[in-house]
Amino acid sequence: MFKRMYLEITNVCNLRCAFCPGTQRPRRFMTPEEFRQLATRLRPYGTYLMLHVMGEPLLHPQLAELLDIAGALGFRVCLVTNGTLLPRQLPTLEGSPALHKLSVSLHSFEGNGRQDAAAPYLEGVWQAAQRLSSRGVLCALRLWNGGGLDRRNGEILTFLSEKLGRDVTALPTDRLGNRRLGEGLFLEPGERFDWPDPAAPDSGTEFCHGLRSQIAVLCDARWFPAAWTARGGWRWETCTGRSWRRYWPPHGPQPWRRAFPGGSRRRSCAAAAATLHGSADEGHRTDDRSDMEEQILKQLAQPLLAWYDIHRRILPWREEVSPYRTWVSEIMLQQTRVAAVLPYFQRFMEAFPTVEALAQADTERLMKLWEGLGYYSRARNLQKAARILTEQYGGRFPETYRELTALPGIGDYTAGAILSIAFGQAVPAVDGNVLRLAARITGSRLDVLDAKNRKIFRSWMAAAMSQERPGAYNQALMDLGATVCLPSGAPLCGDCPAGDFCIARQEGCQARLPVRSPKREKRTEHLTVFLLRRGAAAALRQRPDTGLLAGLWEYPHVPGALAEAEAARQLQMWGVNPTKWAKKLSARHIFTHVRWEMTGYVVEVDGLGPGDWLWAEAQQRERLAIPSAFEKFTAELKEGE
Secondary structure, eight states: OOSEEEEOSBOOOSOOOTTOOOOOSOOOBOOHHHHHHHHHHHGGGOSEEEOOSSSOGGGOTTHHHHHHHHHHTTOEEEEEEOSTTHHHHHHHHHTOTTEEEEEEETHHHHHTTOOSOSHHHHHHHHHHHHHHHHTTOEEEEEEEEETSSOTTHHHHHHHHHHHHTSOGGGSOBOTTSOEEEETTEEEEEEEOOOOOOTTSOOOOOOOBOBTTTEEEEOTTSOEEOOOBBTTSSBOGGGGGOSOHHHHSOTTTTHHHHHHSTTOOTTOOHHHHHHHHHTSSOOSOOSOOOOOHHHHHHHTTHHHHHHHHHHHOOOOHHHHSOOHHHHHHHHHHHTTSOHHHHHHHHHHHHHHOOSHHHHHTSOHHHHHHHHTTSOOTHHHHHHHHHHHHHHHHHTTOOOOSHHHHHTSTTOOHHHHHHIIIIITOOOOOOOOHHHHHHHHHHHTOOSBTTSHHHHHHHHHHHHHHSOSSSHHHHHHHHHHHHHHTSOSTTOOOGGGOTTTTTOHHHHHTOGGGOSBOOOOOOOEEEEEEEEEEEETTEEEEEEOOSSSTTTTOEEOOEEESOOOHHHHHHHHHHHTOEEEEEEEEEEEEEEOSSEEEEEEEEEEEEESOOSTTOEEEEHHHHHHSOOOGGGHHHHHHHHHHO
16 A cells, blocks of 8 residues: 555646746646546555645646546545646635645645735635635645745745744754644645655665555556655655666565556666656556646636627627628628727628629729728639538528638638538637737647647647637637737736636746747739829739739739839830839739839820720729739829829
8 A cells, every 4th residue: 555646637837936946748637537547556556645746736727627537536636736737726615625734835825936916816825725724634834844844934924923823933843843734734844855866866764655655646657656755755866876776665565566567677766757757758658648728728618608798899790690790790800800890891791792692793993892901812702612502502601611712712710700600510710810819828839830839739729619609719719809808918917817827928928829830931922013094094904814913903014123214115015105204113923922012103195005905994994903012103193184
């Protein structure tokens, strides 16, 4: 039998204490099923189950379920926590008959280098300890930093003295130096300890109880001999001794070998330390899968939907929901702000209220309505898809992901939005906003611009999304990303419903997430644009049917930044003669992968120019779609009329 069995339910922590080296192991939460299997295998070998090795156990999103499993197996559970999450998790702890002892590492407050007042933290710990100890749970407030970082110990002792109404340091101590603060409530002092370093020199001979009286299992199911010295205190450094024979328990690991067949009889203590920190891949492993991200994100649904019910944006496509309106709105919102989309959506719905109307629309009218919204291929794909829907589906939208993504312009995100919002199907809609949210909440360092990683994020969101309100869930993510979890390192974390479990917020790395590979530098193209006026008409030409700004109308232009003399020769080549050089202007427009630097000439001319030119007067130009890239030139024409 083992006196203590340590089962690490997570290696994730919300603090970065100076005395803790952390771990290089992948961050992970043990699933309830994994916990059940491991705890069942451990049960014949002991009664006391410690849910801690590294990491903060109160971070686990399914802690209540784990405690229930442990209780059903007959374990007496001990928790070690930094105490920061005690107020939030107190109802869970109070509701668990399996909880035997709670140990709060008060020294973590000092070791984390926090500069804010200790009072709110200490008050939360004290209230929790009072309530739990009154229910028969042993509560230990630990100050294990003697001789180390102890600058704030006086603050803590003063707080406790005020709560007790007497000087804590004057209380009698037991043989281990502990002071009794109340029934089942103790203050445990201790010396600062050094965490193991596999490369550290041999610290000398000392008897170790690892695999004799206690063992430990990590959250990825690797095991190692937890080290407890004969002097009765944690001495993790005994695992760093280079000679394993010096510390190996005299009776060997036979009980552990029976519990976990295949475990190595000659496992060195140095290797155990390496396993703890993640610098080696030794030991017994049952499962390499990491579902930490899914587990974290599963916590989001309930608080997110509650937040959404209060803070949801009132938008026309939400007030009157249909597959068609959802589709059009989502296409418009691609790479475009909501404020810019609103007037376009209203005009679009008035002009084309149904799929059939869009399918039959005059293309010039469609493009004119889209003018200024950018990414004109979206409008062309809308009409292509509308014609397919009309011809093949009778104007109805298919209700399967495969059929929707087969339509022009509909990808994973848009299909997910339509299926969840219009049809109530639990399909994720993952765009840039959602990727940013997921990366920050999970603390993921995956590059969100990598296509393989985007699939991974999508799988996480699929596993975590609400089954009861999928449409509201996806729209809530959109709103949260647009109004709270803002890009450019400026999120409003205080307003976020994921604040309690967001890894980026806990680690203070919001500005560094999500990770994006360096963008390809935009190439710069120099153009000379001609605003050619002949009486009341101005020259236009139509762009090719494929490529950038396909099918739209533009002012004649040529590559390069031409001086006036060069521009005059170009006009002669076109067969027009300048009669007056009215003005010179410049403009810039930035596309996704290219930047246009434009030099413009406003010129009075005579002549017809090339045969494909259209000399359009103001009324005709108003009916044609001219890209916003030429907005400055269009405004100049209007001003001169």
